Amino acid sequence: MTPNEFREHGHALIDWIATYRETIEERAVSRSIKPGSIRAALPKAPPRQAESVCDIMADFDSILLPGVMHWQHPSFFGFFPSNVELSSVLGDLLSTGLGMVGISWEASPALTELEETCVDWMRQMLGLGPAWRGAIQESASASTLIAIVCARERYYGRTYPLGGGRQPAEPGVVYTSARAHSSVNKTAMIAGFGVEHIRIVPTQPGGSLDTKILRAMIEEDIARGARPAAIVATTGATADTAMDDIDAVAEVAQEWGVWLHVDAAMGGAAMLLPEYRPGWEGIERADSIVVSPNKWLGAAFDSSLMFVRDHQHLIKVMGTNPSYLRTPTDGQVTQLRDWSIPTGRRFRALKLWFLIREQGVDGLSRRIRRDLANARRLAQLVEAEPEWRVLNNITLQTVCVRHEPPGVSGADLDEHTRAWVQALNESGKAYLTAAQVDGAWMARVSIGVLGTQWHHIEALWADMRSHAGQHAARLALAA
Ligand SMILES: Cc1ncc(COP(=O)(O)O)c(C=O)c1O
Secondary structure, three states, rough: OOOHHHHHHHHHHHHHHHHHHOHHHOOOOOOOOOOOOHHOOOOOOOOOOOOOOOOOHHHHHHHHHHOOOOOOOOOEEOOOOOOOOOHHHHHHHHHHHHHOOOOOOOOOOOHHHHHHHHHHHHHHHHHOOOOEEEEEEEOOOHHHHHHHHHHHHHHHOOOOOOOOOOOOOOOEEEEOOOOOOHHHHHHHHHHHOOOOHHHOOOEEOOOEEEEHHHHHHHHHHHHHOOOOEEEEEEOOOOOOOEEHHHHHHHHHHHHHEEEEEEEEEOOHHHHHOOOHHHHHHHHOOOEEEEEOOOOOOOOOOOOEEEEEOHHHHHHHOOOOOOHOOEEOOOOOOOOHHHHHHOOOOOHHHHHHHHHHHHHHHHHHHHHHHHHHHHHHHHHHHHHOOOEEOOOOOOOOEEEEEEEOOOOHHHHHHHHHHHHHHHHHHOOOEEEEEEEEOEEEEEEEEEEOOOOOOOOHHHHHHHHHHHHHHHHHHHHHHHH
């Protein structure tokens, strides 16, 4: 493709995206797709002859678009908000257009230095102290993996002599809450902790990790000949946004000299607001934190920030220095390949830079505040309605609810919850996800898409009552 052809098709594509965003509300949030039907509509083999961009776009419209979930739709209340401000789209496009690979500072000095700058801006925006340094990682899971590997290396003393170079004979153990994201378990396994050395700590009412039980589990493990190596706490659990008491967990971590990682992938965005920071008390005692601006904040995926308190340790664990990447500036500059799993990186900071500058900290804060207020307002409506229950503390922007018709309980209630959520999703008017907490199913209303206004939430609430009511009536008839 020549630059001139790119100009022509690129303008058309930008127009397409702008119109898509302008008219997104006219679309169903999602459509029921028969598994395999999209694949069946695509050619089995690649084309031998070149095809036109117009033909490619026509197939995109007719074959792929019907199978797209519209995450940016204001009536998308599923999973978590994965906002992509259009300014961030521009930054992402610019990064792709430049097509550079940051394998070293010299490979593109601006890439490294903008990333350092944006990460430090975010540090300030989150109210973190000056000791924290960080980098952009491809996901929260990757950040947690790096944190757990750092914890493992510190525990086994392979990068720092532990007790005069002694390697502990006792196997290390990772502790996390029953509400923690599944990535904690997975990354601990990848980091080499066997299932028998990953301990799931029960939660207190309200969902925060029970530090009394954590202490008891650690003592039990020590008595059995193992030792704590890492604790992962969560600020904003995936299912119900439960917040661990970071200060209390840090107290335990400090007692045993254990690495504390805080997964604030989702909840971190709320820390833009000073009034939310009491929920992060003790954060300065952690060793690493992940916050994902590609969720609620509005930076295009992939953009997860991993902060570490001791970046020298991180570099010792992750650093490489092959001859083909050595440059005269080594030692004077940051080599971001030493902060991540991949050697190369995209110019990802551009999308964060565009976002923060175009919205300003005030604009971002206003939107986060709006969503938090909307969540509280919805919770009040739900609580006032007979047969409906709010199941979580409204710590962030997610309201977990259940419709509990009289006489329906246990497995029948689970079935009812999943059925009305499914029916609502199939209507295409909104999208919710169901999840289990403490073994029971509930519906999660995850508020926070850029375009979601109060009237979208009111419409959702009417649809929720309607679908739940219809299903309950069918259950009553069948009884
Ligand atoms: C608290 C939390 N941690 C981690 C993740 C995983 O994020 P990623 O897909 O960036 O690995 C999620 C995703 O929902 C999450 O809610």
